[in-house]
Amino acid sequence: MSASDAYLIEAVRQGDQSALGKLYDAYGGALNGVILRIVAKEELAQEVLQDTFVKIWRNATGYDPAKGRPFTWMMNIARNAAIDMVRTAAVRNAGSIRSIDKTVYGIGHDDLREDMDVAEVRDVVGRLKPEHRELIEMAYYKGYSQQEIADDTGLPLGTVKSRTRAALLELRTQLKDHR
Amino acid sequence: MNAEELIRSGLLEAYVLGQASPEEAALVERMRASDDPVREELDAIELALEQQAMQQAVAPAPKVRASIMDAIKHEGGKKEVPVIPIQREHKPFNWMAAASVAALVLSAVMNFMQYRELRDVRVELAQLQDDRSVLAEELKVQRTSMERTQQQLAVVMDPRAEMVVLNGMGAAEGHKARIYWDKTASAVHFDALSMPAPPEGTQYQLWALVDGQPVDAGMVSLEQDTTGLQRMKDVPNAQAFAVTVEHVGGSPTPTLTAMVLLGQI
Numbered sequence: 001m002s003a004s005d006a007y008l009i010e011a012v013r014q015g016d017q018s019a020l021g022k023l024y025d026a027y028g029g030a031l032n033g034v035i036l037r038i039v040a041k042e043e044l045a046q047e048v049l050q051d052t053f054v055k056i057w058r059n060a061t062g063y064d065p066a067k068g069r070p071f072t073w074m075m076n077i078a079r080n081a082a083i084d085m086v087r088t089a090a091v092r093n094a095g096s097i098r099s100i101d102k103t104v105y106g107i108g109h110d111d112l113r114e115d116m117d118v119a120e121v122r123d124v125v126g127r128l129k130p131e132h133r134e135l136i137e138m139a140y141y142k143g144y145s146q147q148e149i150a151d152d153t154g155l156p157l158g159t160v161k162s163r164t165r166a167a168l169l170e171l172r173t174q175l176k177d178h179r
Numbered sequence: 180m181n182a183e184e185l186i187r188s189g190l191l192e193a194y195v196l197g198q199a200s201p202e203e204a205a206l207v208e209r210m211r212a213s214d215d216p217v218r219e220e221l222d223a224i225e226l227a228l229e230q231q232a233m234q235q236a237v238a239p240a241p242k243v244r245a246s247i248m249d250a251i252k253h254e255g256g257k258k259e260v261p262v263i264p265i266q267r268e269h270k271p272f273n274w275m276a277a278a279s280v281a282a283l284v285l286s287a288v289m290n291f292m293q294y295r296e297l298r299d300v301r302v303e304l305a306q307l308q309d310d311r312s313v314l315a316e317e318l319k320v321q322r323t324s325m326e327r328t329q330q331q332l333a334v335v336m337d338p339r340a341e342m343v344v345l346n347g348m349g350a351a352e353g354h355k356a357r358i359y360w361d362k363t364a365s366a367v368h369f370d371a372l373s374m375p376a377p378p379e380g381t382q383y384q385l386w387a388l389v390d391g392q393p394v395d396a397g398m399v400s401l402e403q404d405t406t407g408l409q410r411m412k413d414v415p416n417a418q419a420f421a422v423t424v425e426h427v428g429g430s431p432t433p434t435l436t437a438m439v440l441l442g443q444i
Contacts, residue, residue, distance in 0.1 A: 032239040054247065075229070161190070
């Protein structure tokens, strides 16, 4: 991701369709990976990915370079769309919160395993310490607030905060080692 | 919170993960704009998640791209024009209202403070006026006293004045009085000195003895100021002065048995 991404988003904002195509070519796969991890089903992931790029197209004005990197902005759109999808699906199918957990923890099971390279599923997050992986899963892939994580895990809120930082520091270290 | 504390707090991670409250997000964004270390840390966190996502990339089915491009083509003309938030139109009014309220509150506070100040000043002024009246009264008393003293001094120091000492006789032995007599002006001033108060219902009366005959020279008053000189009746000529105890108001002729002081010239 470079500064040129900000220009691509600016072009998208001005209605340049080919600019959106370039963003898709560069980051569609990465966003798809995040979405798949959250929704766990290929057909749902396709729907969410399309929804994500339509939202990027419509809301390019909402991107503020002062608030973060372009990819972070796009990834948050993808995450929110995927998490919404999971929650809607869970409510539709079972009407219970437990289903969300099942769906999210369905990663690596059944049909998903057929669609994704096993090596990629066992990604950097998978190599983190269990307590760090759990926090990243809950915060990043399930969209839990820190309070919800604290309630869910029984950890003090302060511990959740410091452990989230530790988890991301470990992730950063892992990425450096495996670059 | 300084940059170092913010970095260590874990709030930057929470912010990137979308867990920060609006207030926390505003803080992070403010610090990101102003502090290089905060910006660098945020970039590192975002980059880590970005790299992690890139490593995990899963190529979507080719039909998704076509589907997206088709969807936005149909949206082409409908691309939303940025809407200026309604709030913005109200903002100046709200600011003005807030400013008015603030000004009103400030004004009320200042009015109250000024009222208190005025009240204090009034109290102080009243006190000062009282003090001034007291001082004026004291000055008047002092001036009167000084004038009297000057008058008495003038009498005493007058080179024409002759001093006659009256000594106690009989029961009044040891008591003294003085007369300053200006023969030229006939003026007589009596100084009671150490005379005791006369018995109840009586008063001292001064007599000038002129050619053997007593002439009334006035009643001696001890009540107000025994140390001062008292102006008596004019006496143009006399060989002696005497003081007798008489009924209040005096007698036409002296009761010689009641003579207490005598001063020969």
